[in-house]
Amino acid sequence: MENVVKFWSGRRVFLTGHTGFKGGWLALWLGKLGAQVTGYSLEPPTKPSLFELARVAESARSVIADVRDIAKLEQTMAAARPEVVFHLAAQSLVRQSYTDPVGTYATNVVGTANVLDIVRRTRSVKAVVNVTSDKCYENRESASGYRESDRLGGHDPYSNSKACAELVTQAFRDSFFAPGNSTGSRVALASARAGNVIGGGDWATDRLLPDFVRAILEKRPVRIRHPEAVRPWQHVLDPLAGYLRLAERLAVEGERWAEGWNFGPEESDARNVRWMVERLTQLWGDGASWEFDNAAHPTKPVCFGWT
Numbered sequence: 421m422e423n424v425v426k427f428w429s430g431r432r433v434f435l436t437g438h439t440g441f442k443g444g445w446l447a448l449w450l451g452k453l454g455a456q457v458t459g460y461s462l463e464p465p466t467k468p469s470l471f472e473l474a475r476v477a478e479s480a481r482s483v484i485a486d487v488r489d490i491a492k493l494e495q496t497m498a499a500a501r502p503e504v505v506f507h508l509a510a511q512s513l514v515r516q517s518y519t520d521p522v523g524t525y526a527t528n529v530v531g532t533a534n535v536l537d538i539v540r541r542t543r544s545v546k547a548v549v550n551v552t553s554d555k556c557y558e559n560r561e562s563a564s565g566y567r568e569s570d571r572l573g574g575h576d577p578y579s580n581s582k583a584c585a586e587l588v589t590q591a592f593r594d595s596f597f598a599p600g601n602s603t604g605s606r607v608a609l610a611s612a613r614a615g616n617v618i619g620g621g622d623w624a625t626d627r628l629l630p631d632f633v634r635a636i637l638e639k640r641p642v643r644i645r646h647p648e649a650v651r652p653w654q655h656v657l658d659p660l661a662g663y664l665r666l667a668e669r670l671a672v673e674g675e676r677w678a679e680g681w682n683f684g685p686e687e688s689d690a691r692n693v694r695w696m697v698e699r700l701t702q703l704w705g706d707g708a709s710w711e712f713d714n715a716a717h718p719t720k721p722v723c724f725g726w727t
Contacts, residue, residue, distance in 0.1 A: 451479025
């Protein structure tokens with residue numbers, strides 16, 4: 421722990437998506453480690469929000485803006501002079517991607533390209549962790565988890581946009597950041613793929629635990645669309661610990677760690693949605709229940725990745 425604090429203490433960090441669930445927790449953690457954090461994101465996506473209740477703005481210099489606004493993004497990053505960049509800003513909901521596919525691609529793909537394009541012109545940056553999703557793989561309905569070397573894809577606009585963001589990351593790494601590139605930049609760039617995180621401070625829609633609690637408080641059964649879908653459930657702090665460790669390795673050891681990484685529990689720890697909701701119902705008690713939602717939905721079970 422002493423070495424971790426020593427690495428992050430006073431280090432300049434640029435964090436996109438700091439008003440979101442995972443980004444908010446990461447900003448708080450970095451602040452506790454003594455990092456100088458500049459957060460760049462849209463307004464908090466939910467009310468209530470972790471950003472407001474945990475006073476995340478006290479742990480970071482907070483800039484409310486859009487990653488699609490490249491001029492504002494470049495101005496903010498230039499002022500921050502970061503050594504490490506964490507890119508978490510995203511449109512992160514599958515069903516919303518059906519409602520607004522163009523906006524989803526604009527944020528998740530063009531937004532990523534904007535961040536990386538500015539990074540290559542920001543000489544202070546040594547390491548970048550681009551957080552995508554374990555939904556970035558082509559869904560082959562496999563019974564086992566997907567590996568980092570599996571084919572990228574995605575049936576829905578959200579998952580597909582994350583696969584596209586992975587391709588953008590690879591192109592920037594090979595074209596601008598690899599040893600011997602024409603720009604002379606030596607940024608170590610990696611992508612982090614995780615999903616299905618749970619924990620306090622999540623009020624988003626279409627997430628199992630928030631939806632479960634909302635249903636119970638409204639005295640109705642929680643409706644489950646895909647009870648047999650298997651997920652790599654993990655607490656939000658678990659992948660964040662991995663992101664911090666990856667950023668340290670990138671900053672210290674460079675290109676050796678510059679690739680895509682899955683973050684998740686052991687494959688044997690995976691559980692389907694039915695198991696999770698029945699366990700929640702048992703623990704909550706007091707009339708908690710669930711029922712199968714057989715209405716037509718545009719989404720289908722998505723894949724998950726394992727290291």
